Amino acid sequence: xxxxxxxxxxxxxxxxxxxxxxxxxxxxxxxxxxxxxxxxxxxxxxxxxxxxxxxxxxxxxxxxxxxxxxxxxxxxxxxxxxxxxxxxxxxxxxxxxxxxxxxxxxxxxxxxxxxxxxx
Amino acid sequence: xxxxxxxxxxxxxxxxxxxxxxxxxxxxxxxxxxxxxxxxxxxxxxxxxxxxxxxxxxxxxxxxxxxxxxxxxxxxxxxxxxxxxxxxxxxxxxxxxxxxxxxxxxxxxxxxxxxx
Numbered sequence: 346x347x348x349x350x351x352x353x354x355x356x357x358x359x360x361x362x363x364x365x366x367x368x369x370x371x372x373x374x375x376x377x378x379x380x381x382x383x384x385x386x387x388x389x390x391x392x393x394x395x396x397x398x399x400x401x402x403x404x405x406x407x408x409x410x411x412x413x414x415x416x417x418x419x420x421x422x423x424x425x426x427x428x429x430x431x432x433x434x435x436x437x438x439x440x441x442x443x444x445x446x447x448x449x450x451x452x453x454x455x456x457x458x459x460x461x462x463x464x
Numbered sequence: 465x466x467x468x469x470x471x472x473x474x475x476x477x478x479x480x481x482x483x484x485x486x487x488x489x490x491x492x493x494x495x496x497x498x499x500x501x502x503x504x505x506x507x508x509x510x511x512x513x514x515x516x517x518x519x520x521x522x523x524x525x526x527x528x529x530x531x532x533x534x535x536x537x538x539x540x541x542x543x544x545x546x547x548x549x550x551x552x553x554x555x556x557x558x559x560x561x562x563x564x565x566x567x568x569x570x571x572x573x574x575x576x577x578x579x580x
Contacts, residue, residue, distance in 0.1 A: 348508075366566050378567055385572070385573075386572055386573070387468075387538065387555050387557075387570030387571050387573050388509070388555075388568075388570050389570075390560070390567045390568075393567050401567065434507055436507070436509065438509070444554075452499065452511050453509075453511070453512065453567075453568060454511075455501075455508055455509035455510075456506050457506055457508045458507040460507070460509070
């Protein structure tokens with residue numbers, strides 16, 4: 346099966362500019378996650394979708410970050426305006442269901458991520 | 465709240481030898497899952513192995529096995545016959561039962577180097 350697709354692979358922008366990331370999950374996966382991974386740390390959840398509804402966005406900086414998942418498939422994550430501390434890898438993941446931890450039989454599958462550098 | 469702690473920022477192993485990566489966690493749940501993910505330079509997080517807490521037997525996947533000690537809340541990863549391709553960041557992960565179900569909480573990771 347095709348994996349989780351993300352684009353772009355790299356992005357360099359200046360602070361206060363805007364940027365958008367795109368994610369296409371594995372076909373049939375109802376749950377989609379965006380994680381932020383700052384250098385030297387583990388991924389941290391930004392937002393979780395179940396189909397096209399938001400399940401958890403408690404750690405999303407809503408004053409500058411936004412995300413949507415139209416038609417319950419592809420998703421975009423936007424940052425406007427970007428700050429220096431937004432420099433990180435943005436990982437998209439998907440799973441079949443939303444049971445705890447993705448569940449034993451439905452683990453999270455990750456894309457290759459987008460490395461964002463804000464100068 | 466669930467927490468995941470990886471106390472070894474970096475580890476090194478000689479090719480063909482065995483290495484163990486440590487992970488401890490804290491939870492009030494009685495039944496749960498635990499995961500180890502590998503992140504090579506390609507940045508893709510790859511599931512290495514998973515364990516259900518109620519299962520007494522430690523999980524094994526080829527050269528990868530876990531030492532799960534529920535009472536001690538310890539979940540270490542053992543890599544046997546290490547290969548150059550095992551060099552990567554390794555993350556221990558635990559489900560976020562306190563928040564929305566489905567997402568994972570990750571430790572800070574252990575960078576594994578494999579020497580030829």
